[in-house]
Amino acid sequence: MASSGELLFEGADWDFRTLQRVHDACEEIARTELGLDIYPNQIEVITAEQMLDAYSSVGMPLFYKHWSFGKQFAFQEASYRKGLMGLAYEIVINSSPCISYLMEENTATMQTLVIAHAAFGHNHFFKNNYLFKQWTDADGILDYLEFAKAYISACEDRHGSEAVERTLDAAHALMSHGVDRYPGKKALDLRTEEKRAGERRQHEESIFNDLWRTVPHTKTKSKAALTAERRRALLGLPQENILYFLEKSAPRLQPWQREIIRIVRHIAQYFYPQSQTKVMNEGTATYVHYRIINRLHRQGRITDGNFLEFLQSHTNVVFQPEFDDRRYSGFNPYALGFAMMQDIERIVTNPEEEDREWFPDIAGKGDVEGVLREIWSNYRDESFIGQFLSPALIRRFRMFHLHDDPAESAGIRVDAIHDERGYRRVRRELARQYDVGFVDANIEVVDVDLAGDRRLLLRHTTVKGAQLNETDTRRVLQHLADLWSYDVALTEVDGTADKVLKEYVISPRAAAIAA
Amino acid sequence: MHIVDRRLNPGSKSLENRQRFLRRAKALVQGAVKKSSQNRDIKDVLEGGEVTIPLDGMDEPRFRREGGTRDMVLPGNKKFVEGDWLPRPNQSGAKGSGAGEGDSEDAFRFVLSRDEFVDLFLDDLELPDLAKRKLAETESEGIQRAGYATSGSPANISISRTVSRALARRVALRRPRKEDIEALEAELAECEDAARRRELLALLEALKAKAKRIPFIDPIDIRYRRFEAVPKPVAQAVMFCLMDVSGSMSEHMKDLAKRFYMLLYVFLKRRYRHVEIVFIRHTDRAEEVDEETFFHGPASGGTLVSSALVAMDEIVRTRFRPADWNIYAAQASDGDNMTSDSALTGQLLTDRILPVSQFFAYLEVGEAANYTFDMPDSSLWTLYERLRNDGAPLSMRKVSERGEIFPVFQDLFKRRGKQERVA
Numbered sequence: 001m002a003s004s005g006e007l008l009f010e011g012a013d014w015d016f017r018t019l020q021r022v023h024d025a026c027e028e029i030a031r032t033e034l035g036l037d038i039y040p041n042q043i044e045v046i047t048a049e050q051m052l053d054a055y056s057s058v059g060m061p062l063f064y065k066h067w068s069f070g071k072q073f074a075f076q077e078a079s080y081r082k083g084l085m086g087l088a089y090e091i092v093i094n095s096s097p098c099i100s101y102l103m104e105e106n107t108a109t110m111q112t113l114v115i116a117h118a119a120f121g122h123n124h125f126f127k128n129n130y131l132f133k134q135w136t137d138a139d140g141i142l143d144y145l146e147f148a149k150a151y152i153s154a155c156e157d158r159h160g161s162e163a164v165e166r167t168l169d170a171a172h173a174l175m176s177h178g179v180d181r182y183p184g185k186k187a188l189d190l191r192t193e194e195k196r197a198g199e200r201r202q203h204e205e206s207i208f209n210d211l212w213r214t215v216p217h218t219k220t221k222s223k224a225a226l227t228a229e230r231r232r233a234l235l236g237l238p239q240e241n242i243l244y245f246l247e248k249s250a251p252r253l254q255p256w257q258r259e260i261i262r263i264v265r266h267i268a269q270y271f272y273p274q275s276q277t278k279v280m281n282e283g284t285a286t287y288v289h290y291r292i293i294n295r296l297h298r299q300g301r302i303t304d305g306n307f308l309e310f311l312q313s314h315t316n317v318v319f320q321p322e323f324d325d326r327r328y329s330g331f332n333p334y335a336l337g338f339a340m341m342q343d344i345e346r347i348v349t350n351p352e353e354e355d356r357e358w359f360p361d362i363a364g365k366g367d368v369e370g371v372l373r374e375i376w377s378n379y380r381d382e383s384f385i386g387q388f389l390s391p392a393l394i395r396r397f398r399m400f401h402l403h404d405d406p407a408e409s410a411g412i413r414v415d416a417i418h419d420e421r422g423y424r425r426v427r428r429e430l431a432r433q434y435d436v437g438f439v440d441a442n443i444e445v446v447d448v449d450l451a452g453d454r455r456l457l458l459r460h461t462t463v464k465g466a467q468l469n470e471t472d473t474r475r476v477l478q479h480l481a482d483l484w485s486y487d488v489a490l491t492e493v494d495g496t497a498d499k500v501l502k503e504y505v506i507s508p509r510a511a512a513i514a515a
Numbered sequence: 516m517h518i519v520d521r522r523l524n525p526g527s528k529s530l531e532n533r534q535r536f537l538r539r540a541k542a543l544v545q546g547a548v549k550k551s552s553q554n555r556d557i558k559d560v561l562e563g564g565e566v567t568i569p570l571d572g573m574d575e576p577r578f579r580r581e582g583g584t585r586d587m588v589l590p591g592n593k594k595f596v597e598g599d600w601l602p603r604p605n606q607s608g609a610k611g612s613g614a615g616e617g618d619s620e621d622a623f624r625f626v627l628s629r630d631e632f633v634d635l636f637l638d639d640l641e642l643p644d645l646a647k648r649k650l651a652e653t654e655s656e657g658i659q660r661a662g663y664a665t666s667g668s669p670a671n672i673s674i675s676r677t678v679s680r681a682l683a684r685r686v687a688l689r690r691p692r693k694e695d696i697e698a699l700e701a702e703l704a705e706c707e708d709a710a711r712r713r714e715l716l717a718l719l720e721a722l723k724a725k726a727k728r729i730p731f732i733d734p735i736d737i738r739y740r741r742f743e744a745v746p747k748p749v750a751q752a753v754m755f756c757l758m759d760v761s762g763s764m765s766e767h768m769k770d771l772a773k774r775f776y777m778l779l780y781v782f783l784k785r786r787y788r789h790v791e792i793v794f795i796r797h798t799d800r801a802e803e804v805d806e807e808t809f810f811h812g813p814a815s816g817g818t819l820v821s822s823a824l825v826a827m828d829e830i831v832r833t834r835f836r837p838a839d840w841n842i843y844a845a846q847a848s849d850g851d852n853m854t855s856d857s858a859l860t861g862q863l864l865t866d867r868i869l870p871v872s873q874f875f876a877y878l879e880v881g882e883a884a885n886y887t888f889d890m891p892d893s894s895l896w897t898l899y900e901r902l903r904n905d906g907a908p909l910s911m912r913k914v915s916e917r918g919e920i921f922p923v924f925q926d927l928f929k930r931r932g933k934q935e936r937v938a
Contacts, residue, residue: 016518023516042517050521053529068575070536073529081626097517104522119516165535173576322591331590400592402601404585414599417592430588441578466583475576 008301012107019043019102019111025301026116029292035369036124036288039138042097043119051091051103052076059091061099062145064152064263066168089313092118094126094274096138109306113313116292121285128377129280131273140190141270147194148263155256167257170479171243171264176440178243178265179272193266197259204255228447238444242458242480243268245445251454252485261483276380276436283337284376286318290338320397331430336397340384343393344372354391386431391423401429441468443490454486455505461495467502468492477506484508536573537631543568548627548635565626633781658742667739681736690729691722751789752841752873754779755830757823759848760796760814768880772847773810774920775878779845782928787841793830797823799853803830820852820895824863837871844868845876850893857898869907876927881915 008025009018023041030036046054056073057063089110093099100118102111126132137144156164171178232238239245243265247258274281293314297307320335321327344362347355348371351363362371375384401416416422416429432438447457458480460468473490481488485508492501537544547566595601627635663676699722703715756776758769776792783790794809795801798816801823827844835842852860869875877899892900896911903909912923 016520019518020516027516040516042519044519044521046521050524056529056532065531065535067532067535067539069529070532070534071540071573073533074536077626101521169575176577320590323589324591324593328591331588397590398592399588399590400595401586401588404587404603406582406584410600411603412601414595414597414601415586417595417597419597422597426588429586432586433588441580443578460578462580462583464583464585466580469579469581472574472576472579475574476578479576 006301007303008112008296009108009306010303012109014108014111018108019045019115022108022112023115023119025296026112026120026292029295030116030120030124030288033295033369034120034288034291035373036120037127038098038120038123039095039127040097041119041123042099043115044099044101045104046101047104051101052080054091054101059093060145061093061142062149064149064168066172067165068169068172090114090118092122093141094122094132094136094138094270095141096127098123098126098138107309109302109309110313112296112302112306113289113293113310116289117285120292121288122281124288125277125281125284125376128373129273129277129380130378131276131380135273136270137190140193144190144194144266147197148267151197151263152260155260159254159256164260166482167260168264170483171261173476173479174242174246175264175268177443178241178261178268180241180244180269181272181437190266190270197262200255200259232447235448237448238446238459240442240444241265242443242445246480246483249448250484253483257483272436273380276382276434279331279333279337279340279381279434280376280379280384281337282333283339283341284372286314286334286338287341287372290314322398336385339393339396340388341372343390344368344375344388346392347390352392358390359388381434382431382436385434386427389427389430391418394418394423394426399426399430401426438463441466442495456480456484456486456488458488458490460490460492462492462501463495465494473504474506477504478509481506481508540568540573541635543573544627545635548632566632658744661741661743663738664741665738667741671739671742673738673740676738677732677736680738681732684733684736685729685731688729690731691726696722696726751791751839752783752787752843753791753793753835754783755827755842755844756792756794756809757827757844757846757848758794758796758809759798759818759820759823759851760809760812761798761818761851762815763818763849763851764880765882767882768847768849769810771880771914771917771920772878774917775847775914775924776845778920778924779843779876782924783843791835791840793827795823795826795830797826801826818851818853819856820846820848821856821859821863824860824868828863828867831871842872843874844872845878847878847880848895849881850879850895852893852895852898854894857894860895861898861902864902864909865905865907869909875909877909877911878923879911879913881913 008021014022023043030038052073054061055076057069063069089103089106091101098119100114100123102114106114126136126138132138152164152168235249236245243261246253247261247265250258253261293302293307293310296302297304297310302310318332318335318338320332321329345368347359347363348365348368351359356363365371375388379387395418397418399418400414401422402412403415404412416425418426442461442463444459444461445456446459449455449457468490477488477490487508488506490504492503493499494501544566547568663673696719699715699719703712703719706712706715754776756772758764758772760769780790780792792806794804794806796804796809796812796814797819798814799819799822800816801819803826804812823846831837831842864875877895879893879896896913899909899911903911910927912927914920914923
């Protein structure tokens with residue numbers, strides 16, 4: 001290890017040796033001072049165009065082909081060219097080794113920031129947060145994506161790209177309802193998954209015998225005997241993971257279609273933790289890069305000029321416009337997350353009386369890194385905000401809670417503000433905004449009329465009176481009906497009054513039936 | 516830690532996705548392309564460019580919730596206290612802060628490459644009168660020498676190459692020459708001394724053995740002539756641009772004509788490997804000129820349309836055998852012609868020009884003010900109309916605005932049912 005005082009680089013230029021030096025210097029601080037535990041790092045240098053590429057396939061280095069990613073690309077590229085959007089400085093992948101993409105256009109300071117941010121901050125978070133441990137498989141993801149890509153392109157060769165596209169379109173429409181939300185289900189094991197997919201295929205091919213087609217069907221006697229209760233139990237109903245239900249129970253899907261649905265479902269599941277930990281994940285990474293680079297500067301390994309450049313980028317990243325600012329578009333996860341991490345640091349090292357009262361467990365405890373590591377491992381956004389948003393921070397952000405009831409003609413009510421009476425309510429409401437169980441519509445498959453017309457019954461239980469957008473719902477249900485190949489019905493039910501608000505019935509399209 | 520330089524990896528991983536997107540969005544993009552090309556220079560059209568397509572045509576539906584009571588926590592309170600009432604922002608501004616990106620954007624622009632653009636623009640166009648098109652689209656294979664190979668059929672052995680390689684090998688390996696052996700043999704025959712004879716005999720023996728070991732021609736010397744099949748384009752077209760340049764043709768009219776010709780050129784270029792253009796301008800005399808002179812050279816005089824037709828006929832006979840060439844002609848004129856010329860023009864067209872042409876379009880250009888269309892039909896128009904009614908395969912349109920060029924062009928070349936003829 002180079003001793004302190006030796007500059008890592010000068011000016012804006014960098015080469016691969018610089019990156020290596022920077023990485024090693026960051027690693028030293030990350031391990032000894034912050035006690036981070038990371039996957040091995042892999043740093044890849046890419047061009048701006050490749051960054052756009054990566055953007056449009058959900059940030060993954062390899063992905064199956066689909067027109068929607070092309071649309072994404074066209075959209076991103078257009079807004080990039082118009083100057084509406086800057087490119088992200090980095091993309092980091094939750095895999096082992098943890099891959100961080102660095103853009104070649106970045107200056108040496110930016111590369112240092114990105115390495116500290118992604119290769120240490122995000123990397124540690126991916127490896128240690130319970131949600132990622134529970135739901136994702138960092139070792140298997142790249143191989144699995146490779147398998148998915150190959151499998152889907154093989155399907156296109158075999159069954160025509162149009163049929164594959166139809167299936168993927170439908171699966172994508174239901175993607176946000178293709179995840180298991182509650183623990184107890186088995187964690188992803190993508191390597192085994194991939195192996196089993198191969199075996200399933202082989203098995204299907206080996207047992208294929210065209211003669212079976214000619215065997216006359218006998219009437220199943222037991223059908224009527226099944227009680228509704230038992231039938232639902234057999235089908236695993238009610239089921240909120242619609243893709244899983246389709247994969248297992250849709251009567252007329254081809255084996256390859258089931259496999260594609262399975263792939264989309266696995267990928268949705270893989271990304272699920274990321275959506276639940278945006279504030280924490282970015283907060284962690286920002287906090288880590290801030291600590292590391294400050295340390296580097298104090299060690300004299302970064303010049304004052306470069307440090308100023310860093311501070312400017314850092315400040316831009318954690319900028320939070322206020323609600324009446326034209327730039328406002330909700331809470332900036334970087335800003336909120338970073339502020340909370342710093343606030344926790346303050347509470348742990350230098351608490352006020354109020355903090356002792358609110359956070360008796362950590363106030364004045366002294367071990368900042370230990371406390372933070374513990375928090376990074378065991379919370380997601382909802383619980384993190386619910387427990388660690390302090391009155392001091394609520395005041396600093398001058399947060400307030402609005403309640404908008406369309407039935408109220410007087411307007412929107414200010415329900416709580418940053419005062420003694422309001423802290424807990426503001427905190428609870430903000431936490432609720434990050435509750436994924438609450439953000440996604442609660443839709444379940446509730447029954448199948450197996451004895452009758454095989455209609456699939458779904459139920460949407462509304463929350464706070466929000467109903468589904470009709471146009472979109474019809475379109476999604478159309479996709480669902482195409483996969484199910486019989487009618488699909490959705491009822492919207494008021495959760496509190498148990499009253500039916502609306503009903504949809506959609507029949508599958510002819511083309512889909514023929515498939 | 517590992518550093519990987521991916522910059523050299525082929526970029527555009529999303530190219531294929533992009534193409535799939537375009538394929539899917541084709542109808543939408545096509546409409547956008549047409550719209551955007553109405554008021555552009557043809558040159559720009561060929562440059563490709565930016566088009567805007569509505570996003571909702573390419574939607575990816577999801578279950579979305581809307582309405583109901585909403586709770587939100589916002590930063591930056593300046594003056595509110597608990598229990599305050601805020602006026603509701605008007606509906607248009609009431610966009611939820613949680614709206615996903617893209618939802619609010621109802622259309623977006625993106626850039627098409629030149630090829631993408633032209634393809635999309637011309638996609639539903641078709642050459643009229645398809646008699647020769649079959650021929651045009653099948654390609655005959657030509658055969659071309661392509662060096663030498665070590666294997667091949669005996670018929671293709673290249674003697675000279677084989678022999679020269681054999682010679683080189685013999686020299687390199689020092690194969691005894693025939694003369695040397697003969698000389699030795701002669702010396703042996705005359706030699707009396709036994710010792711010398713033995714020596715000579717041994718020498719001769721060795722030389723003969725060596726000659727045997729190093730053959731005159733070895734299989735490795737053999738070279739075959741190699742041939743390669745290369746596609747040979749039979750698909751070629753010539754496009755005749757006929758234009759009246761007499762004083763009555765204004766710059767505006769020439770501009771209209773030019774646009775039409777350029778479009779025709781781009782279009783033919785798509786269909787044929789090889790497109791020749793012949794520019795013929797005429798007043799009361801016709802001459803073949805280059806493009807620059809065609810559009811910009813000054814000329815004046817009376818008008819005799821038949822002169823241009825005579826010139827075209829002449830050029831066809833001498834340079835473009837109708838059996839080998841697909842012949843297209845587009846005539847642009849303001850419609851003035853000497854009345855006395857009508858009979859000759861009509862005769863030339865029906866007897867000489869139309870039988871060899873794939874397509875003959877007459878474009879009557881007018882002033883921007885559009886008044887030509889209220890005027891009685893010009894003499895040329897009347898004449899062509901009559902010919903067409905008699906069954907001549909003529910296409911004719913009137914144009915007076917730039918914006919009309921594309922629609923007219925498309926109209927002329929629209930894919931049609933088998934029975935339908937170009938009017």
